Amino acid sequence: MVQTLRSDESNSQILKTIFFLAMPAVIENFFQTILGFVDTLFVSKLGLIEVSAVGITNAILAVYFAVFMSIGVAANVFIAKFQGAGNKEKAKEIGHQSIILAIILGVLFGLISFFLAEPLLRLMGVENSVLKSATSYFQIVATPSIFISLMFVMGSILRGNSDTKTPMKISIYMNLIHIVLDYILIFGFFFIPALGLEGAAYATVIARILGVIGLSFYLLKYDAFTASPFAWKINKQIQWNLITLGAPAAGERLVMRIGQVLYFGMIVALGTNTFAAHQIAGNIEVFSYMIGYGFAAAATTLVGQRLGAADIQGAKRYANLSILSGAVLMTIFGVFLFMMGEWAAHYFTDDVKVVQQIKLALQIDAFIQPVLAAVLILKGVYQAAENTKFPMYSTAIGIWIIRTAGVYLLGVHLGFGIAGVWIAIGLDNLYRAIWLGINYRNGRWLKYIKINESSKGIKSS
Template sequence: MSIHKPQLPGNPNTGNKIKSIIILAIPAVIENFFQTTLGFVDTYFVSKIGLVEVSAVGISNALLAIYFAIFMSLGVAVNVFIANFLGANQQKKAQHIAQQAIMMAIFLGILFGFVTLFFAEPLLRLMGIAPNVLEAGAIYFRIVAIPSVLMSLMFVFSSILRGSGDTKSPMIISIVINIVHALLDYVLIFGFAFIPSLGIVGAAWATVIARFLGAIGLYLYIRKSKSVSFVKEYWKIDWRHQWELITLGSPAAGERLIMRAGQIVYFGFIVALGTNTFAAHQIAGNIEIFSYMIGYGFATAATILVGKQVGAQKFDEAKHYAKLCTYLSAVFMTAIGVILFFFGGWAGTFFTTDSKVIDEIKIALQISGIFQPFLAIVLVLTGAFQGANNTKFPMYLTAIGMWVIRTLFVYLLGIRLGWGLMGVWIGIGLDIILKAVILWIKFRRGNWILTKVSPKEDPESKCHPQTARENMSCCPNNY
C-alpha cells in the first residue's frame, strides 16, 4: 500500500518554504474567518434584540470557551501526533491515534453535555450577572452546550485533517456551515413565513444545527482521506494511546483553562462596570477576533510544518519554518492592527446606536490595534511549540501572564484607577506583550523542541493489526 505524504519539500529554499506556509495557512485563515463569522453573526443579530441578549450570549460563550479548551487540547494532541507520525512515515500509527482521539471526543462531549444539563445556572451565576441576563443566558447555554459532542467531534475531526496536511477540507466545511448558520440565524431569530420569531432561542438552535452539519461533513472528508482513513480494527480503546493523548493534550488544556478561569475573573470586573460596558467589550471582542484569524491560520501552518519536520528529525528545518510563519503573521496582523485603530469605532456602529457604547468600542479597538504584532508572535510560536511536542511551556507562560499581569492590571487600571474599558484592554495588551517577548527569547535560544516520535520502520509492513497478536515483539503498541 502506498503511503500518502503531504507535498512538503525536503530542503527547500526560503521562497519554497514561504509557498508551503501560504498553501497551508490561507485555507486555515479562510476557515477561521468563517468560524469567526459564526460568532459575529450571532452577536450582530442578537444585538438587534437588545443589549441584555448580547450580554447573555457573551457570558454563555465565555463558559463555552472552557468546554472549547478541553476539546481544543485534544485536537492539539491528535494534530501533533498525526503530523509527527506522517513526518516519520508511520501512517498506521497516524490512523490509530486519530480513531483513539475520536472515541475520546465522544466521551468528553457526552460528559460536558450532562454537566450543562444539571449545572447550567450555577455555572452562569459564577459570572455575577443580573437576573434578567441569567434567565436569557441559561436558555441559550443549555441549547448550545447540551449537545457538546458536536463541538468535540468538530474540533477533533478538523485537527485530524490538518495534522495530515489537509487544511482545505475544514475550510470548505466552515464556509458551508457558516452560510447555513447565517440563514438559520435570520430565519429563527426574527421569523420567516410560517416560522415564528424565536429570539435568542433561535440563535441557539441555528448554532446547534450548523455544528451538526459541520460534524457530518468533516467525518465524510476523513472517510475519503488517504492518510487517515478509518481502519475497522482500530475502533477498540487503546489505553496507552488514550494516555498519550492526555499527556500531550493536558498542558494545552491547562493553558486554555488558566486563560478561561482568568477571563471569568476579569469578566466579573467588567460586568461590575455595567451592562452597557460589558456589551461594548463583547462587541469589541467580536470585531477584534477577526485579527485572530490571521494568527491562527499561520499558527496552524506552523504546527503542521514543525510537527512533520520534528517527526522526520529535521530540527533546523522546523526552526526555519517556525521563524518564517512568525514573520509572515506579524506583517499581516500589523496591517489588521492599523485597520482596527482607524476604523474600529465605525465597525461598532453596525451593532449599536448608543454613542457611549460606540466610543468605548473605538477606544478598545485602538488599543488592540497597537498590540497586534505581539499577538502574532504569541499565536504562531505557541503553535510551533505545540508542533514540537512542547505544550508545557506555553501553559506556564499563560499562567504567569494571566494571573500576574492580565487579571491584576485589568483590576488596577479598569476598576481601581477608574479607567473603565480602556484600562481593561491595556491590561490585556500588557499580558500579550510579555508573552510575546518571553516566547521569542525561548525560541531564539533554540531549546524549545521536544521529540517524542522517532522515524522507525513503518508498522504497516510487519505490524498490521491482523498480525499484531502474533508478533508482539515488533508491535509493542498493538499495531
C-alpha cells in the first residue's frame, strides 16, 4: 500500500506517482459533488421548507466537517512522515491515536447536536416555519457524528499510507447506495413507507455507517491498525500534536466561512439576479476544486514521505511537479469555463440576464484557474511540512480584507457588478498564491518541522 519513493527518480516517474495518487482523489471528490446535486434534487421535490432545512443543517455541519477534517489532515501528515522515515509502527500508532480522537470528538459533537439542535438552528436565524423540520433532520444526521469523524480520519489514514484508491472506491459505493436509499426512503418503495425529509436523513446516516465499515475492513486488511485493545491506550503527546497541527487547518476553513458571510451580504445587495448568478457560477466552478484538492492530497502524502526520509530536495521536486501538473489540468478546465460557460449556465436557468452574468463570471474565473491551483496545492505542501498556520494567515488576510474590500469597491462602489465580484475573488487568490509561493521559495514553509527528528518523534519546533 505504501509507495516506495527513491531519490533518483526521473521527473516522468515522479509525475506518474503523483497522478497515481491524485486521480483517485479527484474521482472521489467528483462523486461526492454529484451526490450533493442528486440529494438536493430529491429533497427539492418535497418543497422549499425541506430544502431550507437541509441547507441550514449543512451550514452547521460545515463547522463539524472543518474540525473532523483537520484531524484527518494531521493524521495524513504524520503517517506519511513516519512511512517516509521507515517507521511503520509509529505510523500505525498515529493511526490509532487519530481514531481515538475522532471517536471522542464525534461523540462530543453528537451530544451537542442531540441536546442543542433547536438553539443552534435558532442562532442561525431559522424561521419558525422551517424550525421543526430542520430540528428533526439535524438531530438524525448530526447525532451520529462519530461516523462522520471516523470517515474523515480513516480515509486520511489510508491516504497517509499512499492509498487513495480505497477511499475513492468506498466513496463511490457509499454514494451510489446513498442515492438509492434517498429515493426509497424519501418517496417510499413497495412496503417501505415514504418518510420524506427524515428519509433523506436516515439514508445519509446509513450510507456513512456502511462507509465506516468498509474503511475499517481495508485498514485491518492492510495492517494500518490493529484490533488488539492493548494498542489503543491514549498517548497524550500524540493527541496534543494531532490537535496543534490540525487546529490551524480547521481555523482556515472557519475563516473562509466567516469571510463568505461578510461578502455574501454585499452580493445580495447587488440584486437577486446577481446573487443567483454568483451562486450558479460557483456551483459550476466547484468541479475545478476537485482537481486542485486531488493534487493537494497527493502532494501532502508524497512531500510528507520525502520529508520523513530527510530528503528536502526530493520533497521540493514532488511539490513542484504537483503544482505544475495540477495547474496545467486546471488551466485546461479554465478553457472549458471560458468557452462553455454559457452552455453550462443553461442547465441551471433560462433567464437570459442571469445566464449572461454567469457567462461573464466564468470567463473571468477561467483566468483564475492556474492561480487557484497553486493556492490549493501549496496548502497541501505546507501541511506536509506540519505548517498549517501560514495557509490560515493567508486565507484570513485574503478573504477578510482583499476579497471583501474588493467586492465592495469593484462590485458595489464602482458598479462593476458580477464582474467586480469575480475580479475580487481572483485578486484574493493571486495574493495567496504569491504569499505562499514566496515563503515556499525562501524555505519558510519548513519553519515548523525538524527534519532530523522525523524518525524519532512528532514534536514540532
